[in-house]
Amino acid sequence: MTEFIPPGTRYHALPSPFAFKRGGQLHGAHVAYETWGTLNADASNALLIVTGLSPDAHAAANDGNPAAGWWEGMLGPGKAIDTNRWFVVCVNSLGSCKGSTGPATINPATGELYRLNFPELSIEDGARAAVDVVKAQGITRLACVIGNSMGGMTALAVLLLHPGIARSHINISGSAQALPFSIAIRSLQREAIRLDPQWNGGQYTDQQYPESGMRMARKLGVITYRSALEWDGRFGRVRLDSDQADDDPFGLEFQVESYLEGHARRFVRFFDPNCYLYLSRSMDWFDLAEYADGDVMAGLASIKVDKALAIGANTDILFPVQQQQQIADGLRAGGADAQFIGLDSPQGHDAFLVDFERFGPAVRTFLDAL
């Protein structure tokens, strides 16, 4: 599985044992991370980035790895997250296959991959692991914790479970609890993988691999990560050239189908299916209301942070902007100077990965004022 991990990745050993929220524990586990910029003398310029389901810790080029990262447009010297000023830590989620310990890691107790013997993973476990990385850097208080998508959930868990860990928070296309439309989508993605006979109860190999299930899961992901509006303009009803089109009467015909196919091909063998199942399910389980007698607003209000920004794209169907509005309202009820911005990005949930023109200034303005 080492082909999943970008060069230059650094590793932080978690306390051993590392206990999970829902029970079970890991021994000898670690978390992959990368850094940018320089920590100042009083360690007051540190930012933590926690990510969506699939990204690794390589958010942008750095000394360890000059290749562009998944947030290259946002992070670097002079960029919205200005590494001339900030020392930035990005953590690969616990349970991922991009360097952190997860279902695709060898269980030291057995010498075999964990697979489905990995403990039930919650967003909160990833949050605790990320904070452990931060503390090991000599940072006791972050200037800001920034979370995107699933990372928006992780960031809220960081703040809730570690009061005082951050002065501020930027929540990008995140949510304080999973709602049924997104649960339904993720449940169907997991079902596609589990129904693939080659998934084989998690005991697949490189030769017998749940290719079809992963392809379906990824295509459904991409469909819900973008927006109909963007696709109308981008693909319309344009058909593939005859040499690209499939001979199969039910094969690819429209450009949008080829786009999905391309995305699926670039994903299927580059993300571990069991890790996908664990991370996906952890999102369904996440609910700040659990910490406040079923009241999600009270859960948010129990988080203490000085300043917060919750932003998202108005076209997002997976983490709709009402959920970012709720985060801002809830944190404000808890005493934060909290702002919500719904951006007119056409790119849906994934807009934060591509629409730097809109997301960049919002993030820059917030960080500049810290």
Added chain:
Amino acid sequence: MTEFIPPGTRYHALPSPFAFKRGGQLHGAHVAYETWGTLNADASNALLIVTGLSPDAHAAANDGNPAAGWWEGMLGPGKAIDTNRWFVVCVNSLGSCKGSTGPATINPATGELYRLNFPELSIEDGARAAVDVVKAQGITRLACVIGNSMGGMTALAVLLLHPGIARSHINISGSAQALPFSIAIRSLQREAIRLDPQWNGGQYTDQQYPESGMRMARKLGVITYRSALEWDGRFGRVRLDSDQADDDPFGLEFQVESYLEGHARRFVRFFDPNCYLYLSRSMDWFDLAEYADGDVMAGLASIKVDKALAIGANTDILFPVQQQQQIADGLRAGGADAQFIGLDSPQGHDAFLVDFERFGPAVRTFLDAL
């Protein structure tokens, strides 16, 4: 496949051969239909209903079959489509498995099911077949042609290919061309069926049946037929009782997952997979712009009808209301007295099947004024 067909269904023999738009032809084909009400002496009170992908012709209870139909709340004596006044014909789509000739019908030339030897089906073929049923009833001019969802496409094809066939038109949650988001969803549904090894190139049997593929396709359908808003209120994060929940660690846990599972179970064995593929693909192909040098508005404007109503639900993500707005605008440009109404139904694309409180008055008001 006779278990798919409601009792009391009537059959109309199509001209033989019946040629298809994209080539190929059927011999000895027929279309299933039902009627309500009484045709008046000058045959001026006739309405045609063309349906979405999966419904049969049994839209409501009638003499032949007292069981409630799929549009029971809308159609009947004193209802929005008042059968005391109107003579209503509802046609099961050509290519369906609910009584009309389709891929699950025996090909008289071979004595075997057509399966993938069925000719490539277009929306326009279904439209021509429906008009043939209408004419056989002694109707030369309909008071109104009403189409829902896919039937909204069929109705537009009826009007385009048979100028003068109807005085008016009600388009409900339909569209004048398939756009990439809906193409992507349908493409993925078809892929789920085709990737199921038991689909077997269309040669499945009752024993070796593409159960998983059909289940995935249906769940994805249901997700896109409804709306996030409705599900937030209806399911929230409510979990299944422990006796309903699955023991499987990745099995059903939330009510929304059980709801999808129930829908899938009621569909998988009650709709033929090959018919599903053909009808689904016909929607992707549909594009009124083909008839007007790539200009969909001009295609609509070439349709001659006196009055039209295009309605839909503001929460519809599959056939968004912008598409019904476009239909009204285009028909108006062609000289029709055309109105668009976007209804605040929370139920998404399927709202017309359940939200009679909103859809009923809109349809009734239009028909009463004819």
